[in-house]
Amino acid sequence: MLLQATRSLLRLRVYQPAKLRMATIGSRYLTTTGVSIKTLSPDIQSFVEVQAKLCKPDQIHVCDGSEEESKAILEHLMKDGRLEKLPKYNNCYYAQTAPADTARVEKQTFVCTSKKSDAVPDTKPGVVSTLGNWMDPPEMDKQLDEKFDGCMQGRTMYVIPYSMGPIGSPLSKIGIQLTDSEYVVASMNVMTRIGKKVIDTLGKDEFVKCVHSVGYPLKSGEKDVPWPCNPGKLAVVQYPERNEIRSFGSGYGGNSLLGKKCFALRIASTIAKREGWLAEHMLILALTNPEGKKRYIAGAFPSACGKTNLAMLTPTIPGWKAECVGDDIAWMRFDDDGKLRAINPEYGFFGVAPGTNKKSNPNAMKTVFHNTVFTNTAKTSDGGVWWEGMEACANDVKVTTWQGKENWQDLSPEERRDTPAAHPNSRFCAPIKQYPLLDENWESPDGVPIDAIFFGGRRPDTIPLIYESSSWTHGVFVGAQMKSEATAAAADMKSKSVLHDPFAMRPFFGYSFVQYLEHWLSLQDRPGAKLPKIFHVNWFRKDSNGKFIWPGFGENLRVIDWALRRCDGEDIADPSPLGLIPKPGTLNVDELSGVDMEALFKQNKTELEEDVKDTQMYFDRELPGQLPAPLQAELDALKDRISKM
Numbered sequence: 001m002l003l004q005a006t007r008s009l010l011r012l013r014v015y016q017p018a019k020l021r022m023a024t025i026g027s028r029y030l031t032t033t034g035v036s037i038k039t040l041s042p043d044i045q046s047f048v049e050v051q052a053k054l055c056k057p058d059q060i061h062v063c064d065g066s067e068e069e070s071k072a073i074l075e076h077l078m079k080d081g082r083l084e085k086l087p088k089y090n091n092c093y094y095a096q097t098a099p100a101d102t103a104r105v106e107k108q109t110f111v112c113t114s115k116k117s118d119a120v121p122d123t124k125p126g127v128v129s130t131l132g133n134w135m136d137p138p139e140m141d142k143q144l145d146e147k148f149d150g151c152m153q154g155r156t157m158y159v160i161p162y163s164m165g166p167i168g169s170p171l172s173k174i175g176i177q178l179t180d181s182e183y184v185v186a187s188m189n190v191m192t193r194i195g196k197k198v199i200d201t202l203g204k205d206e207f208v209k210c211v212h213s214v215g216y217p218l219k220s221g222e223k224d225v226p227w228p229c230n231p232g233k234l235a236v237v238q239y240p241e242r243n244e245i246r247s248f249g250s251g252y253g254g255n256s257l258l259g260k261k262c263f264a265l266r267i268a269s270t271i272a273k274r275e276g277w278l279a280e281h282m283l284i285l286a287l288t289n290p291e292g293k294k295r296y297i298a299g300a301f302p303s304a305c306g307k308t309n310l311a312m313l314t315p316t317i318p319g320w321k322a323e324c325v326g327d328d329i330a331w332m333r334f335d336d337d338g339k340l341r342a343i344n345p346e347y348g349f350f351g352v353a354p355g356t357n358k359k360s361n362p363n364a365m366k367t368v369f370h371n372t373v374f375t376n377t378a379k380t381s382d383g384g385v386w387w388e389g390m391e392a393c394a395n396d397v398k399v400t401t402w403q404g405k406e407n408w409q410d411l412s413p414e415e416r417r418d419t420p421a422a423h424p425n426s427r428f429c430a431p432i433k434q435y436p437l438l439d440e441n442w443e444s445p446d447g448v449p450i451d452a453i454f455f456g457g458r459r460p461d462t463i464p465l466i467y468e469s470s471s472w473t474h475g476v477f478v479g480a481q482m483k484s485e486a487t488a489a490a491a492d493m494k495s496k497s498v499l500h501d502p503f504a505m506r507p508f509f510g511y512s513f514v515q516y517l518e519h520w521l522s523l524q525d526r527p528g529a530k531l532p533k534i535f536h537v538n539w540f541r542k543d544s545n546g547k548f549i550w551p552g553f554g555e556n557l558r559v560i561d562w563a564l565r566r567c568d569g570e571d572i573a574d575p576s577p578l579g580l581i582p583k584p585g586t587l588n589v590d591e592l593s594g595v596d597m598e599a600l601f602k603q604n605k606t607e608l609e610e611d612v613k614d615t616q617m618y619f620d621r622e623l624p625g626q627l628p629a630p631l632q633a634e635l636d637a638l639k640d641r642i643s644k645m
């Protein structure tokens with residue numbers, strides 16, 4: 001009774017704008033932390049006020065980003081049974097989502113602009129674009145206002161001020177995320193720079209408005225479920241014209257950590273287009289050769305192509321050093337000398353766990369066993385986690401699956417194959433600072449200079465280990481026609497079919513792909529621009545027995561080494577139909593036995609004809625009559641080169 005009275009009092013405060021400004025609305029759990037809402041700028045206060053009126057939370061807590069607060073959030077999650085401490089490791093936790101909330105949901109992801117063609121390319125009548133979903137903003141607002149109405153009842157609304165990129169860097173941007181999920185607060189605390197220090201820089205910056213709710217209000221006295229979500233009403237919505245994001249119904253990171261895909265890719269790519277820079281789905285890696293020459297590369301790969309492994313590469317060629325700057329997103333701007341400089345806007349790794357092991361990614365294995373939240377991996381009886389691809393557990397260790405089924409280890413090999421212990425999209429969420437080989441400039445406010453961009457995909461056939469584009473326009477074409485086998489990171493994708501994923505941005509475009517291509521092409525017109533070279537790589541080619549013919553992982557450095565020597569102007573490339581490939585003997589395969597160079601670089605006329613036919617059909621379907629002319633000219637030139645094979 002008393003609790004109810006207090007709640008309605010608090011609610012009253014939330015409802016009355018004037019009082020909201022006066023009140024420091026605390027939290028049942030976090031009474032000693034948080035900052036007063038009064039310290040926020042009037043713009044932020046009114047944003048919070050409007051959303052609080054709609055969502056009707058019981059309380060509001062403005063995050064200060066302190067250690068004490070972070071501890072309190074974790075305690076809260078453990079008390080509610082939503083996180084479990086993993087005694088085998090140092091300060092690590094385990095979370096299990098609802099089975100229906102394990103991945104990004106692309107069909108319910110929208111970009112809302114006043115003109116449809118600003119969000120997605122026009123298609124012919126009856127053809128549904130695969131490059132994003134659009135809805136008119138007022139129509140979407142109406143639907144979302146209904147969903148959000150009262151959605152935070154019985155919960156706390158957390159206000160998270162966060163910076164994408166080093167705080168105060170001219171390349172960084174600020175967001176304010178409202179959420180009713182403590183799991184999201186804990187994860188945002190790892191993935192972004194949050195709290196008081198961001199608020200202190202806020203005055204001069206505009207901010208991206210982000211509202212997230214799990215969409216599961218609690219009536220007074222109602223018991224919460226272990227993983228609140230509302231998959232039936234899920235919507236992840238970007239409004240680029242208003243710098244605003246609204247996400248409803250999911251707690252899964254890709255849908256709920258709004259700084260990541262929603263802001264740093266969808267919204268930021270539209271800001272980047274307006275301001276003349278790039279926000280891309282790319283890793284950033286520093287490589288230093290044995291002579292001490294250091295270069296930075298960026299790489300765009302669709303999910304599940306080993307992007308995190310490449311970002312954390314362990315060199316196999318003696319004398320090389322590889323240091324990470326970022327594993328998922330790059331924001332790149334020209335400096336005064338015309339060089340593209342990149343920052344990693346994130347502050348943590350939200351990596352796919354399965355497949356990570358001491359061989360594939362030893363540095364990740366050194367990073368993730370402290371201060372990390374694991375989601376949907378399997379759990380072990382010795383207080384740890386396990387996933388497919390990780391080194392085997394000790395014989396007496398019992399494995400509980402991500403869905404809570406015990407003794408998975410006792411299943412037959414076939415049953416284990418058919419019901420993986422960890423969800424294929426299970427994740428680790430770990431602070432980037434723990435990475436043992438971070439580049440010294442990883443947080444430089446000026447970013448790092450990019451010399452080469454790598455595009456790639458998971459292609460079992462057709463595409464050679466590496467080829468170099470012959471010009472910037474050709475490089476943009478190479479990015480535009482990227483394809484890869486599908487992934488578990490998206491809930492609605494079938495695996496094992498080869499899908500188009502231009503620039504690895506298909507799920508993340510914040511504006512029309514036509515305008516995106518025009519923007520990329522226009523960069524070469526910038527006076528004094530010193531553009532990076534563009535390469536395409538494929539680590540995943542298979543032989544006729546279905547076995548990979550390139551060892552991959554750390555050995556990929558050999559391929560990058562060749563590319564960097566091309567950046568130095570070495571005469572080590574021969575023309576081929578697809579692009580420039582290594583002259584025989586110029587790719588360093590010293591000490592590598594059994595590598596079939598011919599198979600790795602073979603370009604088969606029939607396969608390539610099929611491939612370009614498919615590319616042409618894709619452009620005709622997705623961008624009828626809108627493919628920028630220089631790119632159609634590249635496609636025609638490629639067809640011509642293939643016809644002469």
Ligand code: OXD
Pocket residue numbers: 104254302303328489490
């Ligand atoms: C990711 C993805 O989660 O690309 O990084 O899907």
Ligand code: MN
Pocket residue numbers: 281303328
């Ligand atoms: Mn990604």
